[in-house]
Amino acid sequence: GNSVTQMEGPVTLSEEAFLTINCTYTATGYPSLFWYVQYPGEGLQLLLKATKADDKGSNKGFEATYRKETTSFHLEKGSVQVSDSAVYFCALLNSGYSTLTFGKGTMLLVSP
Amino acid sequence: DAGVTQSPTHLIKTRGQQVTLRCSPKSGHDTVSWYQQALGQGPQFIFQYYEEEERQRGNFPDRFSGHQFPNYSSELNVNALWLGDSALYLCASSSGSGARSYNEQFFGPGTRLTVL
Numbered sequence: 001g002n003s004v005t006q007m008e009g010p011v012t013l014s015e016e017a018f019l020t021i022n023c024t025y026t027a028t029g030y031p032s033l034f035w036y037v038q039y040p041g042e043g044l045q046l047l048l049k050a051t052k053a054d055d056k057g058s059n060k061g062f063e064a065t066y067r068k069e070t071t072s073f074h075l076e077k078g079s080v081q082v083s084d085s086a087v088y089f090c091a092l093l094n095s096g097y098s099t100l101t102f103g104k105g106t107m108l109l110v111s112p
Numbered sequence: 113d114a115g116v117t118q119s120p121t122h123l124i125k126t127r128g129q130q131v132t133l134r135c136s137p138k139s140g141h142d143t144v145s146w147y148q149q150a151l152g153q154g155p156q157f158i159f160q161y162y163e164e165e166e167r168q169r170g171n172f173p174d175r176f177s178g179h180q181f182p183n184y185s186s187e188l189n190v191n192a193l194w195l196g197d198s199a200l201y202l203c204a205s206s207s208g209s210g211a212r213s214y215n216e217q218f219f220g221p222g223t224r225l226t227v228l
Contacts, residue, residue, distance in 0.1 A: 004154070036219075043222055044155070096168055099157045100157065102156070
């Protein structure tokens with residue numbers, strides 16, 4: 001079956017540091033890929049997505065590129081802020097009716 | 113627009129009991145999906161409802177059942193609760209035409225279920 005593997009957290013950074021959160025997937029074909037963010041006490045919010053190989057998704061300074069050769073979709077941000085502290089989930093779209101397979105999540109803690 | 117709402121926010125039950133969780137989708141959405149998020153894990157797909165029928169189901173036992181009402185709201189029922197059912201239960205709504213295409217899912221804040 002489909003699966004998503006993320007780097008374990010927490011990732012602890014100082015404000016304005018560079019962020020990378022690794023994500024690799026196993027799936028049949030080339031599924032659409034997503035990053036979701038979960039702030040404390042809230043539901044999941046879609047951060048960015050990419051629907052085909054070599055696509056780059058971007059939003060709020062975050063970027064991720066769909067790499068089919070390495071089956072990866074790493075999340076990056078050039079300069080993190082304290083407000084970016086949250087849990088980040090990588091996910092893929094299963095074939096069928098818009099259901100998602102998620103990774104375990106990576107907690108990001110940004111200190112001033 | 114209130115977005116996706118869920119009730120209750122928190123719930124405590126004991127083993128063997130039954131529980132019902134509720135979800136109201138975002139305005140204009142007709143498809144509801146339920147996910148279970150155990151502590152420290154990513155959400156796992158339970159099932160999806162469209163046109164008042166279960167359209168797809170994940171790897172969950174029959175103790176997990178659901179319902180969708182004509183107004184598109186949905187309930188998740190869990191019978192014979194185990195300690196392992198303790199989790200955050202997330203509801204997501206989307207606009208589903210029935211076609212095999214992606215329509216963004218909007219998530220609610222979840223219901224935190226604790227089984228003692």
